[in-house]
Amino acid sequence: MHSTASPAWTRQTSARSPCEVALLGRQGLRINDSDTRDTLRSLPGEFNALNLLWLMHTGVRSFDPSADTGTDLDKEYDVAKAMRGKKS
Secondary structure (H helix, E strand, O other): OOOOOOOOHHHHHHHHHHHHHHHHHHHHHOOOOOOOOOEOOOOOOOEHHHHHHHHHHHHHHOOOOOOOOOOHHHHHHHHHHHHHHHOO
């Protein structure tokens, strides 16, 4: 999965990707099935449902840090942000 540090990640991508994931997730994301892969128009590669959920969460939170994405990934997101801030 691409992170915000990836060359493929842009402000435009961070806006499109969560929307694409939301559209894919209308039928539900099978986050316990790591073999099923989906693609996005906004990013190259294939992603499992847990990658997509994380991508949606981080994309939404990058625009609104107080947003409730309903993913229950807030603790993990805060830890990842803290780790990123410690890098030089």
